[in-house]
Amino acid sequence: MMMMLTYRLIIAIVFILFLYILTKIFKYIRYQYQMYLQLKQIPGPNSSIFFDKDFHKIFTSKHPFDDIYHLINRMSDEYGQDGLFCLLRIPLSYLIVTDFSIAQKLLNNDDFLNKSFEYRYFNHFILDNFNRRTLRQNKRQLLPYFRVQTLNNFLENSKKILKLLNENIDNCIDNNDGHYPDAGQITDSFIVDTIGENFFNTEFNTIRSGFKMTDWLEIVGEFIHTGINFTFHPLTYFQYYESLLFYSEKLSQLYQRFEIGIGQMITNRIEAIINDNEKEECKEQTANNNETMLDQMIRSRIIDGNITQMQEIRAQVNLIFLAGYDTTRTSLSWCLYLLGHHQSIQQRLYDEIQQFYDRLNSNDEEITISNMKQLKYLDCCIYETLRLYNPASLIGRSTCRSIQLSNGWHIPKGVNIIFLFRRINRDPKYFQQPEIFNPERFLMNNDDDRKEITIDRKRLAFFPFSSGIRSCIGKEYAMMQMRLFLINIIGRYKIQSLDQYGDAFQPLELFHPGAQFPIQFQRR
Numbered sequence: 001m002m003m004m005l006t007y008r009l010i011i012a013i014v015f016i017l018f019l020y021i022l023t024k025i026f027k028y029i030r031y032q033y034q035m036y037l038q039l040k041q042i043p044g045p046n047s048s049i050f051f052d053k054d055f056h057k058i059f060t061s062k063h064p065f066d067d068i069y070h071l072i073n074r075m076s077d078e079y080g081q082d083g084l085f086c087l088l089r090i091p092l093s094y095l096i097v098t099d100f101s102i103a104q105k106l107l108n109n110d111d112f113l114n115k116s117f118e119y120r121y122f123n124h125f126i127l128d129n130f131n132r133r134t135l136r137q138n139k140r141q142l143l144p145y146f147r148v149q150t151l152n153n154f155l156e157n158s159k160k161i162l163k164l165l166n167e168n169i170d171n172c173i174d175n176n177d178g179h180y181p182d183a184g185q186i187t188d189s190f191i192v193d194t195i196g197e198n199f200f201n202t203e204f205n206t207i208r209s210g211f212k213m214t215d216w217l218e219i220v221g222e223f224i225h226t227g228i229n230f231t232f233h234p235l236t237y238f239q240y241y242e243s244l245l246f247y248s249e250k251l252s253q254l255y256q257r258f259e260i261g262i263g264q265m266i267t268n269r270i271e272a273i274i275n276d277n278e279k280e281e282c283k284e285q286t287a288n289n290n291e292t293m294l295d296q297m298i299r300s301r302i303i304d305g306n307i308t309q310m311q312e313i314r315a316q317v318n319l320i321f322l323a324g325y326d327t328t329r330t331s332l333s334w335c336l337y338l339l340g341h342h343q344s345i346q347q348r349l350y351d352e353i354q355q356f357y358d359r360l361n362s363n364d365e366e367i368t369i370s371n372m373k374q375l376k377y378l379d380c381c382i383y384e385t386l387r388l389y390n391p392a393s394l395i396g397r398s399t400c401r402s403i404q405l406s407n408g409w410h411i412p413k414g415v416n417i418i419f420l421f422r423r424i425n426r427d428p429k430y431f432q433q434p435e436i437f438n439p440e441r442f443l444m445n446n447d448d449d450r451k452e453i454t455i456d457r458k459r460l461a462f463f464p465f466s467s468g469i470r471s472c473i474g475k476e477y478a479m480m481q482m483r484l485f486l487i488n489i490i491g492r493y494k495i496q497s498l499d500q501y502g503d504a505f506q507p508l509e510l511f512h513p514g515a516q517f518p519i520q521f522q523r524r
């Protein structure tokens, strides 16, 4: 009798569970279908990635992000004429934005605060849990580290690191046996070492050790690469499949190794600060503006000799690596690559840098954050690189509430929107011969040759650092790093790119640690 009852109970529980799962699946499909119906009402073409002839390839691809990205780009050629089209990518529906002015309106709208579904793995890593309050707190914490005063400290550190870099490149030239350091290695080491000193008061010493990174730092690039591919894998929509995927296993292994490295670095800083605090002369010391981000965070969280909120500190460190490392180094690599293939543009930039140095010497001045901005042609070269090869080739948002566009189109709440920066940045409506590297396109039309050259802001009709409330907070820092690096390299060396990649090398391959950009350096 008891046995019978137990069996019945088990069967009842299994049945209820089954019903529960079924209802969940049904609700999910109904929600997505209703969303699709609403999106379908938006005038303009509707496409479906599911029926595309190349869709099946993505399941077995080693680079699903690259494949989906190329597929969406191809679709946008077909459907993107209105600047916006609906894409059914079972089980989700998307709006794909391909026009600059529509993207600008949407991104600058406060309701575009939320990142889309695709960011979910990284959100865990940086504690960005889609919550307005947490997000604002996170940003408020980080913003002071990007103000002018801090940037001035950054500049001094970065100059010191550049000196080392020059010595290393000079050594390579002097011992020339036909091998030069790869552009990727140079930009990698420069960015990693400056991030270490500027944000974490930690010497990573990659330049000093002949451009070799420690194990866990190399993993940062691979982690980002794997994470992005995983994020875009079609099967990862169904969460239970995730653990079966190769990427999931790989991602968690990389994550653990990365976490160990980060954890060790933070522990070292905590120990150093606690030791400092114990010393008599440091007892009165409060958070100091010259301290790095990590040290300030640690100091403000030490209570009675113990550290609190460790998870938050880790998340902010992760965010700086995730957002600040690959972006700047790939942009700089592309810039060297492009300048190395366009000698006349490189010469014009060199002339501008020489005039700049002459001015500094005659006024007995040093390079500063503000005087670097006088080099307008340099900025044009950076913008043009970011336009052609923006490391953020697309970004995703989801709407916090329904939105009515000025042309009457209605976008419902909860829609995933992909902003296809790569296409927006190369729109022939805004850029003549968009595929060509032409920094001069941003200059003001100026008939009078004697006038100083100026950048026409209206011509910057693209999003190097995104736009609106969730745009890049490291923009000024990144610009400072890139200006300083290029003034130094182009001012000292004539460079020649030895390989031709162009669009074949897009979009994620550069993020891959194995990517190579051979460049020949010659002293000026």
Ligand code: HEM
Binding pocket: 139, 319, 320, 323, 324, 325, 327, 328, 331, 386, 390, 391, 392, 395, 396, 464, 465, 466, 469, 470, 471, 472, 473, 474, 475, 477, 478
């Ligand atoms: C050339 C260099 C860089 C480019 C092109 C770039 C571009 C971008 C873009 C497009 C976004 C928006 C991403 C999205 O919405 O999905 C972003 C966000 C962000 N960037 Fe950058 N970035 C660069 C360098 C940096 C650096 C050096 C740092 C910090 C050291 C940084 C910190 C951030 C942070 C914290 C966010 C997230 C903001 C948020 O979620 O609200 N970035 N960046």
